[in-house]
Amino acid sequence: MKQWIGISLGDITGVGPEVALKALAAEAGQDATQYLLIGDPHRLRLLNSSLGLGLPLADFSTYNASGQFFITSPLAAPLPESLAAGDPAAAHAAVAALREGGQRCLRGELAALVTAPVNKASILRAGHPFTGQTEFLSHLANTQKTAMMLLGTDERGRWLRVALATVHIPLQSVPERLTGEAVTLAIELAAQSCRDLGLPRARIAVAGLNPHAGEGGAFGDEEIKTIAPAIRATQQRGLDVAGPLSGDTVFHHALRGDFDAVVAMYHDQGLAPLKTVAFDTGVNWTLGLPFIRTSPDHGTAYDIAGKGIANPGSMMAALRLAKQLAKNKR
DSSP, X not given: OOOEEEEEXXXXXXXXXXXXXXXXXXXXXXXXXXXXXXXXXXHHHHHHHHTTOOOOEEEOOOTTOSSSEEEEOSSSSOOXXXXXXXXXXXXXXXXXXXXXXXXXXXXTOOSEEEEOOOOHHHHHHTTOOOSOHHHHHHHHTTOOOOEEEEEEEOTTOOEEEEEESXXXXXGGGHHHHOOHHHHHHHHHHHHHHHHHTTOSOOEEEEEOSSGGGGGGGTTOSHIIIIIHHHHHHHHHTTOEEEEEEOTTTHHHHHHTTSOSXXXXXXXXXXXXXXXXXXXXXXXXXXXTOSSEEEEESSOOOTTTTTTTOOOOHHHHHXXXXXHHHHHHHO
8 A cells, every 4th residue: 555755845945855855766666655745846856857866756736646756836936046045935935845744644645744954043034933843843733742752773773762851942941841741741752652663662761850860959859849750650650661860871771772762851961862873864753743744853954055965864764764653553
């Protein structure tokens, strides 16, 4: 049975379209998956030609069409031929493509959505209220019970999976925003992610917020007042959860296989170790949405856009994870 995977092309003045096309070229003919690229058709075909990929890109008309690679535009008119990095027109198009992909998933037309990188600063300058793609899709799906998970493998094939209790907020705001509900949700969604992946177990480690997990209250009391009660509550519901554990060692133990996923308390606590071990293979997976959404774990890389040298590894990993999750779900 065929399945459709959508790819929103993100900021077209960045590397998103390039890594998307390169990843699709690597996936061509691997299975019966059909792909719907959401973005500007003219620019995408020019890029396909300049990269020498030769992908047979067809205009989308129906989900019953034969073929593997299709394009649809969320815009009424083509984009200008020449756009500077972060141009407002590119930002508007990125938001429109993201919205189109999410809506098609909500209607059940796509099995998953893979989102190419956008630039938050460019989107904000273009006049859109925007925190991130995760938050945008959560709002579109009318759910706040989502969490960001980053996952990837090192050169030895060892997995690191990290769910975040808080995401894109200033570091000084983390203690205030770190609630028992947020920690509990991240634990629950991390455990569910292991089941969605088909792992034989779902053993979750929870990092502390403070050095040495607070050292019994000497370095802060968030572990005592917030994190530990959330852990106990999830343990009482039968989840296999350990912590709070010191943030300077927990990722080592997870990488060697003691845990299947780690819940980190803030963005850089989780992403710094993940990107250290899986910089080129990291994937962003939004947990808790009513549809599957993955994304490469890198930005628009304006400095190398248009040079044909962008590494598609993370986009390839995002595509493969989306297909795996869709297959498991089906």
